[in-house]
Amino acid sequence: MSGLAHLYLPGALTLWCALFFALAALWGYSQLLAGDESARRFARRAYGFFALSILLATVVMAILLARRDFRIDYVFQYTGLELPFHYQLAAFWAGQKGSFLIWLFWGALIGLPLLRTTGRKLEAPVMGIYTLAQLGILLILVRESPFLMLDHAPTDGQGLNPLLQDDWMVIHPPIMFVGYALSAVPFAFGMAALFRRDTTEWAARAFPWALAGFLVLGSAILLGGYWAYKTLGWGGYWGWDPVENASLIPWILGTALIHGLYLEKTRGRYRRANLVLAALVFLSVLYGTFLTRSGVLADFSVHSFVDLGISGWLVGLMAFFVGLSIWLLATRLPRLETAPNEDPLLSRGTFLVLGSIALLTSAVVVTVGTSAPLLTRFMKDPGQVGPEFYNRVNFPLAVAVAFLLALVPFLTWRGETALAALARKLAPGAVFAFLGAAAAAGLGVTDPFHLTLVALALLALATNLQTVVMRARSGGLAAAGGYLAHVGVGVILIGFLASSAYDQSVKVTLHQGERVSVGELALTFQRFLGREGRLRERAEVLVERQDGSSYLAYPQIFVNDRTRQLMVHPSVESFLLADLYLSPLEFDPGRAASTLAEVELAKGESRSLGGVEVAFAGFDMGAGGNALAQMASGAPVTIKALLDVTRDGVTERLEPIYRFEQSGRVEFPPVELPGGGRLAIGGINATAGAVRLLVEGVAGAKAGSSAYLALDVTKKPLIALVWWGFYVILAGGLLAVVARARQARRLDAAPTAGA
C-alpha cells in the first residue's frame, strides 16, 4: 500500500469515495433483499454515487493525461511530450491500471440503466452481485492506485510504446472493455435468479444484455483483427495469441448463451444450461484477465505482460466468483424445473443445442490451448501450443456448425418436417453449394475436408439468405437477425479457410531499381522516401501484376524516435479475389559510391588514386617554428607534409599542413589538386612516420553498395470475406438486440404476464 503522500489526492479521493458508496450500495441491497422496501431508494442512490465517483476518477485521470502531468507515475510511464493529443489520451488504457479503470468506468455506467431494467423482484440480488463484481476491480485499483505520484516532477515522460501509437489504439481497447463489463450483467441475472430460486424472469431480462455483450465484444475483436492485419504487420488478423484468445473465449461462450436464452424463451428448455453458461461467460473473462495480466504467460506471448504484484488479487477475485457460482449452481440447480427434452432429432431445438455444444467445445479447446503453459508447468517442462493446434481442432467444429446452420432454417420446433420435404427445400441451396465447391476445386482446393467445409458453408449461406429474403418480403425482417448472422457465418468460414490455409508467402530482397519477379508479380523497389510531417519513412515499390496493371505500394519502415525500435507498417492492397500484403522486414540505405578516399602512406611510399599518383616525401617539422619544441612547451604544433602529385605526366609538389593544439583542436586546411579535387591531412601516425590523407573529388575512390529492401510478400486469398462475414454477423446481432430489447420492455408493461 502506498503512503498517503505519494498519491494524487483528488484522484485517490474519488476511488475511496467509490469504495465507500459501493459498500453502501451493497449494504442497501442486502437490506432490500431482507425485505426492507425502504432500502431500495437508498441503495439506488448509493450506486448512483458510486458510478459518479468512478466517472470522476476517470475524468481526473483523463485531465492528468491531457495536462501531461508527469508527476503522476502512470502519466510518466506511458506518455511523453512528443505524443499528439489523441495518443496522449489513448495512453489511458496503455497500462494495466488504466485498463482496469476504463473497465470499471464502463461497468459502473452500465449499472445505471441496469438497475432500472432488472424488475423490482430481481433488483436487489442482481445489483448486489453486479456491485460485487465492480468492487472486485475497484479493490485492485485501490491497492495499485493509478494516481501514484513520483517524488519529483520529470520534464518528460517515458513515452508510449510505438506499437500502440496507432489510430486503432484509440478505439479498439475501450470497446473491448465495454464488452468485458457487459459480461457481468447476464452473470448477475443468472446468479440472482438462482439465489432467489426464481428463474421465471431472468432469461428474458438478461437476453438483450447478452446480445449487446456479444455485439460489442465481437466488434472489438473485429477491430483488433483489423489492427493486427492492416497496420501492425503481424501478417494476419489472428495469431491465437493469449491476449486475443482471452477475448475470443468469452465471445464464443456468449454466442452459446444467446442461443440458449433464445431456446429458453421460446421453448422453456435449456434452463440449467443457460445458468451455467451465464456463469462461464463472466468467469472466462476473469480467467482471461488472470492469464494475460498476472505475468504467468510472460514468456509465451507477443503481447507484453508484467506482474504488477496483483496475481494474488486476481486469483482471489476469480476464486471468489468461481466459489459463488459453484455454490449457487450446486445448491439450486438440481431442484430447478425444466421442460423435458422431447424434441426429435431433426428439430430446431435439437440443432440449437447441438450448435451450442459445438461452440462450448470450441471454447474448451481454446481455453486448454491458451492454458497450456500453466497446465504443463505441473509436468516436467512447461510448453505451449501454436496456431496449428487451434486451427486443427477447430476445423471439425467449424464443419459441424456449418452443417447445423445449413439445415436450421428449414426445421421447425416440433420437427414435423419430413426428410423428403427437407431435401426439396434444400435443393436450390445445394446446387449453389455444389457449384461453389466445384469452382473451389477448380481454383486448386483439393483437400476433401476443405471442400466439405466450403460446400457446407455455402449451403448455410444460401439457406439462411433465402430465409432472410423471405422474411424481409413479408415485413418480418426484425425477427430475422439470427438468420442474417448465420449468413455471415457462412461467409466468414470460407474467408477463414481461404486466408489461413491458402495464403502464399515469400521473402524477397529487392535491390534499388532492380525488377524482381515474385510468382505472378514483378516488384521494383524504386526509392526510399523520407519523413513528411506525420507521414513516416517508407519505401516506394512498383508492383506489376500479371494482367498488366500496376500500382505503387508504400510499406513503411522506420525507427521510433524515442525507443529506437524498428517499426513496420505493411502495404495492403485489396483485389477482388485476394489481398496483396507487403510487409517490410529490413531496409539498408546502402552507400552512395563515394569520391572520398582515405590512404595512409609511409615515407617514400606512393599510391595511385583514380588517375592521380601521390608520393609521400616526408614531413617538414619546421613549417611554423620548431614542431618538437612547440610540442614540449604545449604550444600549437604545425606540421607540413611534402607530397609529389603526378597527374597526366605532370608532377607538382603539394604541401598541406596539419595543426593541432593541446586542447584537442585540430586544423587541416585542404589544398587543391592539379586537375580538380582536393586533398588534406586526416591524421599523422607518429610511430610509423606515416601520414593519413583524405582525397576528395577523385573518381572511383570507393565503391558504393546499392540500397535494398527485404519484404515479406503474401497473397491472401478471399480475406475480404472475413471482414464482410463479420459485418453481416454483427448486423444480424444488432437486429436481434433491437427485437429482444423491445420484448424485454414488454415484461415491465405487463408484469403479470410472467416469462
Added chain:
Amino acid sequence: MKRRRAWYLFGGLLLAAFAGFSFTSFQQNLTPYVTYGDARSAARTVQVAGALEAGSTDYDAATSALHFTLRDPATGDNLRVRYEGLKPANFEDAISIVAIGRYDGATGEFAASKLLVKCPSKYQGTEVKEYGA
C-alpha cells in the same frame, strides 16, 4: 426412447473421439521448454531460451542464414543456433531469445524455425517479437 438413447450414445462417442483427437493434437503441438542438454537429445520440436552470447552473431545476407550462440544464464551452458531467415531487427540488443525448433545432430546446431526476441522496451519493461513461421 430407445432411439433417443442411441443418439445420445452416438453423440457421446463423437465427443469422446473429438476429445481424443484434441488430446493428440495438443501433444503433437506442444513445444516444451527444455535445457540445452535435453534439446540435444530430444527427437521433437522444443523451445530453448537464453541470452545472446556477445559477438557470436554471424549473418549471411546472401543466403539469409543467421547463426548465433545462446547462453543459459543459470548454467552457463552454450548452444549454437541456426535460423534460416532474415535477421530480426535490433537483434544484438536482445535481452533474451527463445528459439523454437529441433537439434540437428549432423551440424551440431539447433535448427530454429521460429525466434522470439525479447528486447528492452519502455512499455512494461520488455517487448517480445516473433519471427519465422
